[in-house]
Amino acid sequence: MTPPLGVGLIGYAFMGAAHSQAWRTAPHFFDLPLHPQLTVLAGRDAARVTAAAGRLGWHSTETDWRRVVERDDVALVDVCTPGDTHAEIAIAALEAGKHVLCEKPLANTVAEAEAMAEAAAKAAARGVRSMVGFTYRRVPAIGLARKLVAEGRLGDIRHVRAQYLQDWIADPAAPMSWRLEKDKAGSGALGDIGAHIVDLTQHVTGQTLTGVSAMLETFVTKRPLPAETGKLSGVGGTEMGEVTVDDAALFLGRFTGGALATFEATRFALGRKNAIRIEVNGSAGSLAFDFEDMNVLEFFDGSEPAETAGFRRIIVTEPEHPYVEAWWPAGHGLGYEHGFTHQVVDLVTAIASGTDPTPSFADGLQVQRVLDAVERSAAGGSAWTEIPS
Amino acid sequence: MTPPLGVGLIGYAFMGAAHSQAWRTAPHFFDLPLHPQLTVLAGRDAARVTAAAGRLGWHSTETDWRRVVERDDVALVDVCTPGDTHAEIAIAALEAGKHVLCEKPLANTVAEAEAMAEAAAKAAARGVRSMVGFTYRRVPAIGLARKLVAEGRLGDIRHVRAQYLQDWIADPAAPMSWRLEKDKAGSGALGDIGAHIVDLTQHVTGQTLTGVSAMLETFVTKRPLPAETGKLSGVGGTEMGEVTVDDAALFLGRFTGGALATFEATRFALGRKNAIRIEVNGSAGSLAFDFEDMNVLEFFDGSEPAETAGFRRIIVTEPEHPYVEAWWPAGHGLGYEHGFTHQVVDLVTAIASGTDPTPSFADGLQVQRVLDAVERSAAGGSAWTEIPS
């Protein structure tokens, strides 16, 4: 029989729902060495967390996350709360000997992230594993992209261009949310979505950023507070709140291998819903990806004769592609949530095999350092700002 | 508390896995009036069905489908077997007072389908519901397409062009399978995938086909039998078997409203993996859909001034779109399997509300009559063949 893995989930909003679906689904499609149990769901409001547990399939609830960390039937803590709470929860869990999956960005500050990475390193020495949730790494097309680069199919990387474009607050009447408050979210588009394209481009190229030159902008500085007290969503009321994070982040960068890069993260690109667009040009080939067509990777093979060379639209749904064999026949595409299932698979596999999963908290810290350099450059007239390694 | 709905599933291959995921997932995202129980899974081989039940999440197993039909804890029978068994199982289940979900095509012959539709009509009079699994109707983009046509946004329909293109047996060395045997599958590309585009175009336009002119072709008449005895998959061996179904089906047709149509179903379109392509041109607008980009519907609004008119690429992931609000934020696309979850939602909702779900067995019979007319036309020199209504 497959041994169980008790999971405690903290948070049950968007990310909590996505993680729940992953924990429920992974064992039905993949041969997991440990069988995840949806042991406990934690949230501050008893009525709400109970309702969420029923809907999401969790067997019990807690209203204090500390109780989750203490429970003997919990072997892994999954942190899906806003960024300002990540450090405290994750460090406590690691110190209690629980494996930790922590949503991104790892933390709201470099200092927090450093403490978390340190805790993770200590825990790893005791066989306790940790992972940060850069889920998009697990989209099959991204896995294929990384593989092609690693195999040298692109040659030396010359250019990276990355955009994460959304439009959900392009309307100035869109109401306030915790994602627009610096003390809760740490930053705006930069940390929420910019962090993803930093991680993805580093993951695909196998290189890290060495420096940046950046701009940040808040287009709409005041927004209506939500009409209903205590509920940060829906339509806005008549009172206004202050937006304390960036609406958009743009930066130039350079990778360790010398490639030049442009990055843009914004929630004001009207008509773009979740456009994670990554292009990589190398001396031997090029790649292009857009999450709005997530089952496709475009690949230009520079070794083809000019007569028949062209970007080929690879439908990344073949059994040969990462994660795909477990799912459906070719052409029967996957969706957004599948990346979370793949994340569970990789994490559980690493735990069972006694290896450290990736991306690690150290990887999360490194991304945090990039975000920090972006903020410092933007504050300093876009001056080139080195990223400490 | 939500009352339970005991489900018995017959068959655990591709369709069985997709249906299982749907039964498991639907209650976690949708407020269902009945809570589906994965009561029993049936299959002829005891060891295999037990393994499948474990993997797919079913609580018990049977090796004879008749036992499923008899069980008191089963309220709904879900038929995922090859087409030659649909009639017997579905009719028995309906007569036993079980609701039935039956995979498509409804049956292998018009006669079987007629018997099934008759049984369904009798059962409906007793409050027993039935539905045929034309799942692609539940892709949000298809739902939107139907809505736009129904609202008159396309005006009078002039043209329908529909293709279902795959390539999984384009290689003559691809081995035999039950899908290539007439006595099991009824027909080849025609019934397997052609049935889908017949149903989809009728569903989207709200019209039915009145006649067809057709061609059928079997490009590769002999294929290697599977190397491993008793296993219809994987690589082929040295012995050859005879392909007794069509590899491709092409037909012209006319809809009740006067529109002209072209249909093509083939498994020999190299490079097309699951390309369900539907275009509709009306006097006021046009639509285009391709399942290889399944979260998108293209819409041309003829009322736009020429200066700014163009096919717009609607990303069908907004809360305003069918089924989408239950899932993720805009731009976070769905996958192939979500259609099955939506099918469960609609079926369970109909059962609970005492209404007949669609597509009904009568709808399935009507599609069967189209397929039959295609076969008769092809056998008769492509002569125009009316479809009995």
Add this chain to the structure above:
Amino acid sequence: MTPPLGVGLIGYAFMGAAHSQAWRTAPHFFDLPLHPQLTVLAGRDAARVTAAAGRLGWHSTETDWRRVVERDDVALVDVCTPGDTHAEIAIAALEAGKHVLCEKPLANTVAEAEAMAEAAAKAAARGVRSMVGFTYRRVPAIGLARKLVAEGRLGDIRHVRAQYLQDWIADPAAPMSWRLEKDKAGSGALGDIGAHIVDLTQHVTGQTLTGVSAMLETFVTKRPLPAETGKLSGVGGTEMGEVTVDDAALFLGRFTGGALATFEATRFALGRKNAIRIEVNGSAGSLAFDFEDMNVLEFFDGSEPAETAGFRRIIVTEPEHPYVEAWWPAGHGLGYEHGFTHQVVDLVTAIASGTDPTPSFADGLQVQRVLDAVERSAAGGSAWTEIPS
């Protein structure tokens, strides 16, 4: 010095303007063995033809085409009149020893086309050349498509699907035109645009059609006559005229090599402006072309491993591609009119080298036989109709 080639053009509407641009432009980009002279333009209305000659660059005019055929300074007659006049003009020109370029379709009936092909054969024996203007053959992407098929990159052709979609008379208020009168145009969408996709698919595959099963339809049978007397264009008046040709033609077909085909030609595909779409699926590869993106050919190479296989978007603007080297650097695309220039190049080259250009009048006759079979099949309940070879 390059010897001159005196050209006489009959007709100065859409096709006359396109041909004029080609005669003017070809010598500036290609090394032609003969230098075309824009000697004379013919049209029935003296004032109009004079104005047209000024605008289009012709050195003299005639109001009777017979005068053009007689002139000593004319070595080539270019026929750009409606189809009902092609046979008379072309045969007279050939008999007078003039090379002939004749717009497509070659004629309005098989009988006329046969007479023209016979006249062309006789003339060829005397060194007089003739060509029918299936200009789209000269789009570089089509040239590349034909080359890939000829080189075996597609293997055995299994499927051809061809559509020519326009929408310029989708509006029932669009006025009458000679193109909607059977006695002038011969047929409607069938001959005007269907002829192109018949020729193109035969050209690309190197095969001919052996039979068809067809439908024709006239959606709008009466249209307003043009408001201004004698002018077949612009807005319609209050009097109505009868449309005597097809609005749409659909047919199934089979090629000599066994491939199945679907064809659709319509002027009622709202939103499609000049969508010539051709797909070919073979046992080793596939191709896709759409004139609405005319500088691109999509190619699927079945010999690629599944991991990296995909339709590649070849931008057909490399010096290695047909005709391209004479024009601009890679990526600087060509337009609609360039095909006419390439036609002039090939025709003049053939004349100078004493060889017969293609497509010949015999090729034009063969296309006419396909169109005729389509009409007969449509008139006979879509029954399969063989095409005489």
Add this chain to the structure above:
Amino acid sequence: MTPPLGVGLIGYAFMGAAHSQAWRTAPHFFDLPLHPQLTVLAGRDAARVTAAAGRLGWHSTETDWRRVVERDDVALVDVCTPGDTHAEIAIAALEAGKHVLCEKPLANTVAEAEAMAEAAAKAAARGVRSMVGFTYRRVPAIGLARKLVAEGRLGDIRHVRAQYLQDWIADPAAPMSWRLEKDKAGSGALGDIGAHIVDLTQHVTGQTLTGVSAMLETFVTKRPLPAETGKLSGVGGTEMGEVTVDDAALFLGRFTGGALATFEATRFALGRKNAIRIEVNGSAGSLAFDFEDMNVLEFFDGSEPAETAGFRRIIVTEPEHPYVEAWWPAGHGLGYEHGFTHQVVDLVTAIASGTDPTPSFADGLQVQRVLDAVERSAAGGSAWTEIPS
């Protein structure tokens, strides 16, 4: 009769050929108030310029550009030489009372451009006109883009992202060319192609850049000199030359209206041939353009309900679109060279009507100032650099 306009063209390489085609073609499609005469072509090598004049259709030649400026039969001087000669020729021509069309970038330095703009202003006071050849402004899709912005269809502009991607020197073995020498070309990708996207984004938005933060990079610093002496093209020999310009230029920017921008110009984007990609996001709508599909403009109308909103693919070939009515029916696309024809039309029209054409030399100077700011920022650690207005 239309009065003549004597044109003298200096230079007969790529740009000279494109301009020649425009001068020849414009009067055949547009009603011009002056009839351009291809009076004289100038080049230093007598044999070559004579051959070029024959091929390109010029009536006479000069080997010293000063003679062109002096000739009485020349009313307009068209400057198609490398950038280091623009200032001297253009200023001399203006002072001689000749209208001037000067290829972009206007000059190699701000100082030269200032002198030219000053000369142009003085000449304008005497009725002598000047224009800089930012031809891409005359692509119909770009004209439509500007119109939509001007009409307020995009609202307040938030984001501009512009890329000009080519790959013709991605191969380190590609030989030296004058375009890679700073003293001839002024800069590399920055001035050659980056200048275009600076001009285009300013033209489309109707705003100018206020500052930039930039990086420049030369990936390949030594390249083989051309094998054949005196010929800067074809394959390289064994001797190496030094590349003294940038291979790629990246910069962030801000527009007068507050929009943020990213710019990237490179000749190392393998697989991209002439990809001028411009996206603009506003508070009310968005636009996207890619020259690799030049007859298309994508437009997202934010006033559409979410259910049917989407980027619409406008095929910019309708009579309602800029310049199109003079050409072909809808869907019959234009090519690269048509922009040059439109440039001639606008220039000749301005001259005849006694108005100053755009873009003016002052506009060219302003672009030069942006390029200069990019170079200074890149040299200064990417620090934010204001652009003098």
